Amino acid sequence: MELPNRKMDILKAVIEDYIATAVPVGSRTIARRYMSGLSAATIRNEMADLEEMGYLIQPHTSAGRIPTDKAYRLYVDRLLEIKPLGEEQNNAVREHFFRHMDEMEQVIRKTAQIISDLTQYTSLVLAPQMRRTTLRRIQLVPINREMALVVIVTDATVVKDVVIRIPEGMDNDRLDTISRMMTVRFAGHSIADVDISLMEGLERDIQQYRRFFTDLMNAMGDSILQPDWQDLVMEGAINIFNFPEYQDIKRARSFLTMLETREKLYQMLARRTKLETAITIGDENEDSDLKDCSVVTATYRVTGRPMGSIGVIGPTRMEYGHVVGVLDLIGRNLGELISLYIDE
Numbered sequence: 001m002e003l004p005n006r007k008m009d010i011l012k013a014v015i016e017d018y019i020a021t022a023v024p025v026g027s028r029t030i031a032r033r034y035m036s037g038l039s040a041a042t043i044r045n046e047m048a049d050l051e052e053m054g055y056l057i058q059p060h061t062s063a064g065r066i067p068t069d070k071a072y073r074l075y076v077d078r079l080l081e082i083k084p085l086g087e088e089q090n091n092a093v094r095e096h097f098f099r100h101m102d103e104m105e106q107v108i109r110k111t112a113q114i115i116s117d118l119t120q121y122t123s124l125v126l127a128p129q130m131r132r133t134t135l136r137r138i139q140l141v142p143i144n145r146e147m148a149l150v151v152i153v154t155d156a157t158v159v160k161d162v163v164i165r166i167p168e169g170m171d172n173d174r175l176d177t178i179s180r181m182m183t184v185r186f187a188g189h190s191i192a193d194v195d196i197s198l199m200e201g202l203e204r205d206i207q208q209y210r211r212f213f214t215d216l217m218n219a220m221g222d223s224i225l226q227p228d229w230q231d232l233v234m235e236g237a238i239n240i241f242n243f244p245e246y247q248d249i250k251r252a253r254s255f256l257t258m259l260e261t262r263e264k265l266y267q268m269l270a271r272r273t274k275l276e277t278a279i280t281i282g283d284e285n286e287d288s289d290l291k292d293c294s295v296v297t298a299t300y301r302v303t304g305r306p307m308g309s310i311g312v313i314g315p316t317r318m319e320y321g322h323v324v325g326v327l328d329l330i331g332r333n334l335g336e337l338i339s340l341y342i343d344e
Contacts, residue, residue: 003053008079009035010046011055015067015075019317022244026064069282069316072294076279076320083321085329089118097333104128104338108233111310111334116236118326121314122259124297126269127231128307128338135189138182140175142166148175150220155303164219167212178209232266234259243315251292258289259313269309272297277324282316294318298327300335310334 003011013034014025027044035043047065050056055074056065067075085093096114108127115123133154141149143163150162166175237259246252259265264287272278281294296318297311310331312323 003074006038007046007050010043011050011067011071012075012079014047014050014056014065015071015079018066019319022317024059024064024066029064067316069284072281072316072320073284076281080324081321082328083319083325085118085325090329093118093329093333097337107334107337109235111330112233112235115310115312115326115330116239118330119312119314119319119323120236120239120242121312121318121323122234122236122239124265124269124309124311124313125233126266126273126308126310127233128302129231129270129273133190133307135186136183138179138186140166140179142172142175150216152220162219164216167209170209170212232262232269234262234265240314243317245292245315245317254289255293258287261289264289268295269297269311272311273299273306273309275299277327279320279324292316294320296320296323296327298324298331300331300338302335302338307335307338 010030013030017025017029017033027040027047030043030047031038031040047056050071051058051065055068055071057068058065093114096110104127108125112123112125115125135152136155137151137153139151139153141151143149146165147163148166150164152161237256240246240252240255246255268287275297277296277298279294279296280290283291285291285293285295290313292315293313294316295311295313297309299306299309301307310327312318312327314323
C-alpha cells in the first residue's frame with residue numbers, strides 16, 4: 001500500500017529524529033522541528049495511523065513513538081539519501097590507504113579500522129577470496145628431505161601456502177622443474193578450476209610422480225577452497241556501548257557474544273560478495289542473534305571482478321545514508337589499492 005505524501009514525510013521525520021537522538025518521537029517534536037505548517041494534533045493523528053499500519057510503535061503509553069523494522073525498510077528502499085563524504089574526509093581516507101603497507105593483512109586490517117572510525121559501528125572486512133582469483137605462480141620450496149612448502153600466488157597478490165610430503169629422492173632441481181611446469185599449466189586458470197586434469201600430457205619422466213600431483217591437488221584444494229575464518233577482520237566491537245539501547249548489559253553481552261561466531265559472520269559476508277550493496281534490518285537477518293541489528297555490506301572489486309565484502313553491524317537505528325556513502329568510498333579505494341599491488 002502506497003503511503004500518502006504527508007504520512008511519508010511524517011514517517012521520514014520520525015525515523016531521522018530517532019536515529020539522531022534515540023529518544024521516542026512525539027507529535028510536538030515533529031511539528032516544532034520539521035513541519036511547522038501542521039498542528040501537533042494533525043501530526044498525532046497521522047502517527048496513530050502509521051502505528052496501526054505497523055510502521056511505528058509506542059514503547060510506553062505516555063511516550064512518543066519509534067520506528068519498526070518495517071519503517072526502516074521503507075526508509076531504506078524509498079527515502080534513503082546516500083551521503084557521500086566531503087572532500088576533506090575523502091582526502092584523509094586516500095592518505096590512510098595509500099601510505100606504504102607491505103602486507104595484504106595490513107591493508108585489510110587498516111580498512112576495517114577506517115570503516116569503524118568513520119561510521120562508529122562495528123566493521124567487518126572479508127579479505128580477497130581465493131576461489132575468485134586467478135593463479136599466477138606456484139612454487140615448491142623444500143623444507144627438508146621429506147616435506148616441501150607449496151607457495152600459491154594469485155592475481156590478487158593473495159599468497160597461500162601448504163605443506164606437503166614429497167616422494168623419496170625428489171631433489172631441489174626436480175622441485176623447481178615441477179614448479180615451472182605447474183605454473184605454465186595453471187597460470188591464468190581460476191583457482192576453483194584447477195585439478196589434476198590440467199596436468200595431463202606431462203613429459204614421461206614426470207609421470208612417475210602422478211600420485212604426488214594428485215596429493216598436491218588435494219592439499220591445494222583443502223588450503224584454498226576451504227573457508228578460512230582468519231580472512232575475516234573485525235574492528236570497533238566496543239562501539240556498541242556508545243548507543244543508549246545497548247546500555248543494557250544483557251543486550252550488549254548478547255551482541256558481543258554474537259561477534260564471536262566468526263564462522264557465521266564469515267559465511268554471511270561471503271554470500272554477499274556478489275551483491276553491490278545489501279542492507280538487512282532486524283528480523284530480516286537470517287541469524288536470530290542479529291534480530292536487533294542492521295547489517296550493511298558492499299562488494300569491492302579488483303580488476304573489475306567482485307573479490308570480497310566490507311560492511312558494518314549496528315543498531316537498527318543506523319545512519320544508513322552515511323554508512324552506504326562510507327562503504328562506497330572505502331570499497332573503491334580498497335579495490336584500487338589491491339590493483340596497485342597486482343601491478344607491482
